[in-house]
Amino acid sequence: MILVVAEQRNGMLHRASWEAVAAAQELAGDQALDALVLGANPAAAAAELSEAAVGAVHVIDLPLLEPYTPDGYVAALEQAIAALKPTHVLLPHTYRTRDFAPTLAARLGCGLVTDCVGIKNGDTSTFLRPVYQGKLIAEVAVEGECPHLISMQIGAYRGDSAKRGAAPAPVKAVAVSLDAASIRQKPEEPFQEAKQAVDLSKAERIVAVGRGIKAQEHIALAEKLAAALGAQLAASRPICDSGWLPMERQVGSSGQTVAPKLYVALGISGAIQHVVGMKGARTIVAINKDADAPIFEIADYGIVGDLFAIVPAMIAELEKA
Amino acid sequence: MCLKQVPTREWQPRIDETRRAVREQDASFEMNEPDAYALEEALRLREKHGGEVIVCTAGPARASQVLREALARGADRAIHVEDDRLSSADAFVVAGALADAVREEKFDLVLTGLQSDDQGAAQTGVILAERLGLPHATIVMEVQVQEPSVRVKRELEGGWFQWVQMPLPALLTIQSGINQLRYATLKGIMAAKKKEIRKVTPAALPTAQISTISLDVPRKTKQTHMIAGSPAEAAKGLVQKLRDEARVIG
Numbered sequence: 001m002i003l004v005v006a007e008q009r010n011g012m013l014h015r016a017s018w019e020a021v022a023a024a025q026e027l028a029g030d031q032a033l034d035a036l037v038l039g040a041n042p043a044a045a046a047a048e049l050s051e052a053a054v055g056a057v058h059v060i061d062l063p064l065l066e067p068y069t070p071d072g073y074v075a076a077l078e079q080a081i082a083a084l085k086p087t088h089v090l091l092p093h094t095y096r097t098r099d100f101a102p103t104l105a106a107r108l109g110c111g112l113v114t115d116c117v118g119i120k121n122g123d124t125s126t127f128l129r130p131v132y133q134g135k136l137i138a139e140v141a142v143e144g145e146c147p148h149l150i151s152m153q154i155g156a157y158r159g160d161s162a163k164r165g166a167a168p169a170p171v172k173a174v175a176v177s178l179d180a181a182s183i184r185q186k187p188e189e190p191f192q193e194a195k196q197a198v199d200l201s202k203a204e205r206i207v208a209v210g211r212g213i214k215a216q217e218h219i220a221l222a223e224k225l226a227a228a229l230g231a232q233l234a235a236s237r238p239i240c241d242s243g244w245l246p247m248e249r250q251v252g253s254s255g256q257t258v259a260p261k262l263y264v265a266l267g268i269s270g271a272i273q274h275v276v277g278m279k280g281a282r283t284i285v286a287i288n289k290d291a292d293a294p295i296f297e298i299a300d301y302g303i304v305g306d307l308f309a310i311v312p313a314m315i316a317e318l319e320k321a
Numbered sequence: 322m323c324l325k326q327v328p329t330r331e332w333q334p335r336i337d338e339t340r341r342a343v344r345e346q347d348a349s350f351e352m353n354e355p356d357a358y359a360l361e362e363a364l365r366l367r368e369k370h371g372g373e374v375i376v377c378t379a380g381p382a383r384a385s386q387v388l389r390e391a392l393a394r395g396a397d398r399a400i401h402v403e404d405d406r407l408s409s410a411d412a413f414v415v416a417g418a419l420a421d422a423v424r425e426e427k428f429d430l431v432l433t434g435l436q437s438d439d440q441g442a443a444q445t446g447v448i449l450a451e452r453l454g455l456p457h458a459t460i461v462m463e464v465q466v467q468e469p470s471v472r473v474k475r476e477l478e479g480g481w482f483q484w485v486q487m488p489l490p491a492l493l494t495i496q497s498g499i500n501q502l503r504y505a506t507l508k509g510i511m512a513a514k515k516k517e518i519r520k521v522t523p524a525a526l527p528t529a530q531i532s533t534i535s536l537d538v539p540r541k542t543k544q545t546h547m548i549a550g551s552p553a554e555a556a557k558g559l560v561q562k563l564r565d566e567a568r569v570i571g
Contacts, residue, residue: 070457098443099460112412114444126534139537141534184456189483190483192482230571238498247480254478261569283569292333296545296547297542299543305555310552310556311556312552314556317560
């Protein structure tokens with residue numbers, strides 16, 4: 001049996017959970033596939049998950065699982081996996097999964113493949129994952145017998161492609177016991193740093209800058225292009241880390257997720273942490289001096305060259321009309 | 322604190338004849354970027370609270386270069402778990418080898434970068450915590466030591482954060498951008514020459530859990546229209562496409 005572990009908060013499924021269901025369905029083929037969701041009263045999330053074409057939805061419902069802690073999740077999932085005995089456990093590669101899944105794998109003594117973008121089914125299934133900043137794709141196999149843990153990159157599968165069942169899957173409680181004293185992390189309430197003054201998710205056009213912009217004084221050039229296009233200015237993480245643009249303009253897994261009509265990536269290599277935040281854009285333009293930059297894989301239009309020569313020419317061209 | 326030597330970000334990896342590894346002989350190497358931030362955080366914590374910063378790496382002989390670099394930036398001493406097989410080992414093997422080598426040091430706090438720029442598994446630090454029996458937190462953006470515990474700001478998704486407290490000793494994986502990096506001064510480089518790098522040869526390595534079947538270049542999922550020509554020609558071609566073909570600008 002293959003088990004897909006969904007992520008939920010306050011009864012709401014994380015959007016990547018459906019993507020993990022879609023991936024798990026592909027991996028399972030004709031084999032049995034069950035889903036699992038955990039938390040303190042995750043009934044609403046379990047009900048949503050039961051719409052998937054899965055054999056059953058297993059629920060771990062314990063007050064100690066809220067708020068999330070890695071110690072709590074690892075202890076609960078270790079017991080559930082021992083009871084359910086899956087061959088594979090699929091998870092969405094969220095920040096939460098990154099926090100607990102390696103511990104879970106280590107405690108089970110099982111292999112974990114993180115950040116997978118594809119599955120190759122065969123006598124033994126193998127998994128595809130990006131390496132070297134997405135410049136290469138590795139096909140990897142998990143050794144050993146016990147359940148193989150696989151986390152799926154966000155956006156690698158489409159959540160709406162997950163097969164729904166004809167009738168809701170049965171929801172089953174899994175008996176798990178947790179000891180409060182064994183949870184060493186004491187989390188406080190989640191918060192946002194500042195009110196997000198800039199809502200990039202509603203922007204129709206975005207000009208985004210990455211490491212290729214090289215220096216803070218060159219941001220003005222990107223600003224001029226944004227003005228000429230009627231676009232908002234955004235950036236990849238390293239630019240905001242350097243303080244060249246405020247954090248609220250960051251696009252990517254740790255920033256905003258955007259889906260504009262036009263996304264112009266200036267000197268952005270296309271690291272996956274950035275790409276997950278913008279691959280929903282309708283038209284993607286990449287300008288980069290490195291012809292091998294992964295950003296060109298998702299671009300509709302690409303120019304290999306010096307952005308400091310191309311961008312002024314673009315501004316001139318736009319101002320002509 | 323633990324760090325890794327990785328190929329430079331600019332390097333375009335070429336696949337070797339086995340198709341399972343890259344041509345390392347073509348690469349130049351540097352300190353993994355998130356690890357550089359973790360080192361900086363360790364140095365800042367020492368300036369505030371005293372103590373000693375010990376840097377550790379697990380890798381082949383060439384990896385001692387990043388230890389020397391860390392010593393030049395101000396770390397006090399270094400431990401190099403040296404084995405050629407560690408250059409392509411999975412996180413289980415690396416974390417296991419590190420844990421065996423450093424367990425006796427009884428660190429108060431262990432810092433690592435949140436993931437490596439080459440394999441990017443984001444597992445080694447977390448597994449190391451489990452092997453050392455330590456509580457952990459990942460993707461950390463601020464560290465406040467409040468003995469006998471530590472309070473850290475974790476980054477969540479989509480611009481959210483959360484403070485988490487846990488008892489010391491603990492392990493934290495550090496996010497890039499947590500601080501401003503310092504670079505080695507000439508004085509630091511000179512001083513580093515006198516600092517100790519202790520080599521540890523592991524008697525046995527843990528069993529690998531993950532094996533690489535093959536490497537490949539990514540396949541395009543989209544038809545990319547590449548626009549050639551001089552900057553002026555390319556800019557003109559692009560603007561025209563955006564107007565007439567994609568119809569995304571007026």
